[in-house]
Amino acid sequence: xxxxxxxxxxxxxxxxxxxxxxxxxxxxxxxxxxxxxxxxxxxxxxxxxxxxxxxxxxxxxxxxxxxxxxxxxxxxxxxxxxxxxxxxxxxxxxxxxxxxxxxxxxxxxxxxxxxxxxxxxxxxxxxxxxxxxxxxxxxxxxxxxxxxxxxxxxxxxxxxxxxxxxxxxxxxxxxxxxxxxxxxxxxxxxxxxxxxxxxxxxxxxxxxxxxxxxxxxxxxxxxxxxxxxxxxxxxxxxxxxxxxxxxxxxxxxxxxxxxxxxxxxxxxxxxxxxxx
Amino acid sequence: xxxxxxxxxxxxxxxxxxxxxxxxxxxxxxxxxxxxxxxxxxxxxxxxxxxxxxxxxxxxxxxxxxxxxxxxxxxxxxxxxxxxxxxxxxxxxxxxxxxxxxxxxxxxxxxxxxxxxxxxxxxxxxxxxxxxxxxxxxxxxxxxxxxxxxxxxxxxxxxxxxxxxxxxxxxxxxxxxxxxxxxxxxx
Ligand SMILES: C[S@@+](CC[C@H](N)C(=O)[O-])C[C@H]1O[C@@H](n2cnc3c(N)ncnc32)[C@H](O)[C@@H]1O
Numbered sequence: 001x002x003x004x005x006x007x008x009x010x011x012x013x014x015x016x017x018x019x020x021x022x023x024x025x026x027x028x029x030x031x032x033x034x035x036x037x038x039x040x041x042x043x044x045x046x047x048x049x050x051x052x053x054x055x056x057x058x059x060x061x062x063x064x065x066x067x068x069x070x071x072x073x074x075x076x077x078x079x080x081x082x083x084x085x086x087x088x089x090x091x092x093x094x095x096x097x098x099x100x101x102x103x104x105x106x107x108x109x110x111x112x113x114x115x116x117x118x119x120x121x122x123x124x125x126x127x128x129x130x131x132x133x134x135x136x137x138x139x140x141x142x143x144x145x146x147x148x149x150x151x152x153x154x155x156x157x158x159x160x161x162x163x164x165x166x167x168x169x170x171x172x173x174x175x176x177x178x179x180x181x182x183x184x185x186x187x188x189x190x191x192x193x194x195x196x197x198x199x200x201x202x203x204x205x206x207x208x209x210x211x212x213x214x215x216x217x218x219x220x221x222x223x224x225x226x227x228x229x230x231x232x233x234x235x236x237x238x239x240x241x242x243x244x245x246x247x248x249x250x251x252x253x254x255x256x257x258x259x260x261x262x263x264x265x266x267x268x269x270x271x272x273x274x275x276x
Numbered sequence: 277x278x279x280x281x282x283x284x285x286x287x288x289x290x291x292x293x294x295x296x297x298x299x300x301x302x303x304x305x306x307x308x309x310x311x312x313x314x315x316x317x318x319x320x321x322x323x324x325x326x327x328x329x330x331x332x333x334x335x336x337x338x339x340x341x342x343x344x345x346x347x348x349x350x351x352x353x354x355x356x357x358x359x360x361x362x363x364x365x366x367x368x369x370x371x372x373x374x375x376x377x378x379x380x381x382x383x384x385x386x387x388x389x390x391x392x393x394x395x396x397x398x399x400x401x402x403x404x405x406x407x408x409x410x411x412x413x414x415x416x417x418x419x420x421x422x423x424x425x426x427x428x429x430x431x432x433x434x435x436x437x438x439x440x441x442x443x444x445x446x447x448x449x450x451x452x453x454x455x456x457x458x459x460x461x462x463x
Pocket of ligand 1: 074076077078079082110112113116144202204217
């Protein structure tokens with residue numbers, strides 16, 4: 001492929017994203033292009049098309065492709081206590097700092113199907129904080145949120161989640177938290193009662209509260225630099241002074257000017273504390 | 277001018293990648309990105325490779341810039357993609373059972389850098405990297421494959437050669453020096 005062909009493809013991709021935005025209000029324009037391109041091409045091929053422009057044409061004139069494309073573009077992979085070291089640091093370093101607050105608000109941004117929010121509810125419960133906490137778990141993807149609201153996870157995953165829970169410093173028997181129904185594990189409603197699942201798009205929506213803790217992991221890796229910067233500004237504006245920010249294992253606060261507003265709490269686990 | 281080296285390895289890769297890195301001088305003129313298949317929890321790879329030669333090696337953070345003479349390794353359980361002048365990470369589903377995937381690295385490297393890429397397939401017992409190597413060639417980049425007979429596991433280099441018959445074949449010991457010849461040290 002010559003360089004002029006690849007700049008044509010770049011343009012086609014931009015036009016597709018523009019169509020998605022103008023026609024359906026879905027804003028992927030600030031996303032990192034490399035992974036977006038792979039997923040768009042996957043849809044082009046699965047739908048038996050030859051070019052991205054053909055996909056744009058179909059999107060504009062046969063809207064049934066929208067749902068398939070959206071499914072391709074949202075990566076909802078998640079786990080309970082993913083990266084146990086992070087959850088251990090959350091338990092040991094962050095939760096003790098929350099004891100002094102009469103009420104604790106946690107924002108789990110990009111919560112996918114809820115596993116991360118359930119994990120944090122368990123840690124808050126074991127720290128004796130859950131009753132005076134609320135976890136606002138948000139995602140742009142309604143389908144993922146609908147599954148999150150059921151308070152269930154596939155039973156097949158529970159063995160690895162149990163190991164993660166133990167490595168994350170869990171102090172009880174993990175099975176105390178759920179009941180088995182068919183091939184699902186159903187979490188104790190006492191655990192999920194204080195989680196509010198709501199739709200929120202980090203690319204287009206504003207802050208909706210002030211939080212003591214914000215956890216956003218494996219979401220911003222899909223964003224380009226400018227969008228990352230905007231979302232980091234949104235998080236900074238949404239944190240109380242001395243509030244805590246938790247990122248994914250391989251993410252950093254961008255740009256450096258914004259990073260200066262935080263001090264590392266546990267830098268190996270990407271936990272930061274907003275300066276006062 | 278070739279300014280990006282993308283290396284993929286699997287079974288036996290630690291030794292093979294170390295051998296390649298040992299041949300690269302601190303003045304090496306290209307950036308290096310590496311995918312080595314490994315367990316989701318393994319964090320020892322980059323520190324071990326860092327000791328292999330003159331170039332600094334670390335696990336990539338999302339959006340780390342690509343710089344000549346620096347080696348970025350795909351972190352355990354993440355895909356590593358080339359995006360413009362930087363790398364990006366993803367937790368997309370494994371590709372052919374692998375995350376990180378060599379194909380994902382090679383394809384995005386080709387897409388971002390066109391004919392400025394040399395992709396290297398080393399030892400391994402699967403077929404990851406074969407499709408990506410072809411993509412690199414199609415974009416005008418250079419494909420380099422470890423001689424299967426010389427590899428700890430021949431399957432991956434063999435699959436790469438089947439998919440990409442025009443690739444250059446070298447024994448492991450010659451790959452590092454070949455990269456220096458292709459990319460050159462800075463003046
Ligand atoms: C890979 S999952 C990460 C889930 C969880 N945080 C974890 O680390 O396991 C990424 C999630 O981010 C969501 N997401 C992507 N772009 C978003 C946006 N602009 N606003 C809100 N959520 C977004 C996706 O829908 C998906 O559920």
